[in-house]
Amino acid sequence: MESITLTNDQEKEVQRQLDLYMTGAADVIPPEELRNKIAKSVTSGKPLNIKLGLDPSAPDVHLGHTVVLNKLRQFQENGHIIQLVIGDFTGKIGDPTGKSQARKQLTDEEVQHNAKTYFEQFGKVLDQDKVELHCNSKWLKTLNLEDVIELAGKITVARLMERDDFEERIAMQKPISLHEFFYPLMQGYDSVILESDIELGGTDQHFNVLMGRHFQERYKKEKQVVILMPLLEGLDGVEKMSKSKNNYIGIDEHPNDMYGKTMSLPDSLMKTYIHLATDLEPAEKKQMEKDLESGKLHPRDAKMILAGTIVRMYHGRKAADAAEQHFKRVFQQNSLPEDMKTVIWDGEKPVPLIELLVTIGLFSSKSEARRMIQNGGVKVNGEKTDALHTVITAEDGMTIQVGKRKFVQLRVNG
Template sequence: MDIKEELSIIKRGTEEIISEEELIKKIEKSRKEKKPLRVKQGFDPNAPDIHLGHTVGLRKMRQFQDLGHEIYFLIGDFTGRIGDPSGRSVARKQLTEEEVNKNAETYKKQVYKILNPEKTKIVFNSNWLGKLSFSEVLKLCSKYTVARMLERDDFATRYKEEKPIGIHEFLYPLMQGYDSVALQADIELGGTDQKFNLLVGRNIQREYNQEPQIIITLPLLEGTDGIEKMSKSLGNYIGINELPQIMYGKVMSIPDRLMIRYFELVTDVSLNEINQIKINLENDNLHPQDVKKKLAREIVKLYHGQNAALIAEEEFEKVFNKKLYPEEMKELVLKKDNLKEGKIWLIKLIALSGLVNSKSEARRLIEQGGVKINGEKVDDPNLDLTVKKGMVIKIGKLNFVKLVIR
């Protein structure tokens, strides 16, 4: 493979490369010395699940693996206790060491759905950041100025609005930069919201007499709402560990305008085929629903296999087009002491399902028409429901619960 072809693979789905000229020189040097490039991306374990938004970077790392380079999946178990302030209007809640370690373990189990386990180096930044003496931290802090930190949009906005900025938040980009020093990174990947931190890494490497890393920024994948960045906290995410039927259904719920973007960023479909799909859509030679079904199949296939993707599609057709119930449904066991004269407050019932985070969320879902009982929409949050065995509750677009009384 020539460098032009390698560069074409690397550039797929990227937002910016700083700089492409330097990247070509690094690749040439790597080939000449027969020494793979060291590519890193950091993930703070602030939530236990990996979703499609995370896979944009993970898939790029896999491409580098397939090109023969060294991949460092960096778990920010130390920086995760601070939380990345990028794009935040307030300081993040600091996680406990126990929370960070628990989430980190689940990360390790999930990444191998994408990365090659035999070629992946999983590293924890507590191994070097946790060992820095106070004098070494001061030395690191001396490499950057407050004025430069305040060039960041989020810090600048908070400062202007007189919102508090913790000193520990200023340390975050410095620590991320020091990660690159510790790993002697040639390339660092990150979302577009990480650009400031990645640039700090280049500067910090220079201060420690290292050749600055190449920065590759990647798009932030919008969630199923089509507006906000995919996030579990916003409820607009598609988890890679979710059941095939749930994953398929969630993909089918994304806005049509995001289909091509999803094809490019989170599937293995070739760019030539994606371009052809785009042309056919623009010329009305393909129905958007058929394109979205293909997208859903491709995504489910990546994480559950071809057979599971086809079964998930059949299930979707049955539930959403033929208005039938899925063959497998979660059972909600109600004990008789949960009931009063055979009845239960609907909000309490929805909360007991575990499919909402709070009773207020259950109320909002009911008022918005997102709850059906035996196929009939219910919009009265104050309803005392007379419970019958085998009753089916639909909560949201994708979740069905069968009631069992014991």
């Protein structure tokens, strides 16, 4: 490895950046190369290229995505170049990571819509004016068959079969389509084209991001460093945060919903969210963790600090204060929200509760409404209703509550 001579001030700056980037990371591959890249940047004044690849399979950004975005922001704040790579070409294949079957291939329209939505929401974390936005179709579409064969010739089938998801699918005798093998190849080729110095990803992207190092070496480029960030567990405290599992907090959600969801977190996730999902200073995070462990800070109070911080990060201080007051009023003082949604009811006044819940849009199906009623999650005028065949008389001003955060007030015609 190239030896770089540093002044005392340069050495301090290198160490400062190294500590910053490694804090919270699940793995850095390899850490000594990260230090060397930072040192070259500090001495030359040339910023590093920091890559994040995005497979635009779903347009909603949630807190799980921001774990990596917050790390990107640290690089951005130190003057480095952020390379956001929209997989508008690879997205048509679909990342096979963690999948027991082939992903649905997206259309051009779906990819473009999702990519636009992603970038707009990322602006809540990153300075968009200082981000390079790349669509990998720009270079991947230009590859001819000879180029593709050359690319495929730079990796072995045995290496590709190291992927856990491929091994599992073979063991379960589930098919693997040939095109799925090309996903990690193309992601690695993105790093060759962009000459990325560092690539970020979640720990579930371990195989894919290492492909960048592999192909850069095979194309005689300087190899990128890989920084893997932990996966944020969702509200259930078990699975990783995902919209499909309905255990997520979206960064575009209403402040009241964002605050309420955060308050529903299991106590066991408090430290994880404080460290991975907030922009608090390292000293503040450590102090909160220390106070939680000693009992000086009650978990409920820590959650309120956490909820307020998360809302403030994406909606501003004023919205965070209003969300806190809303939560206290509704959930701690058992009063109704001031901004409760009003629904006009002009149907039959004696109506089965299940039918009413679906008709006014609180549930998309009767089976969903039935499950919530059985679980005691429906209140009419503040009274829990758990009988499936309940018939109610719709009255003007009647309030219906579903779960902890959904409130509707009826306005009855006639």
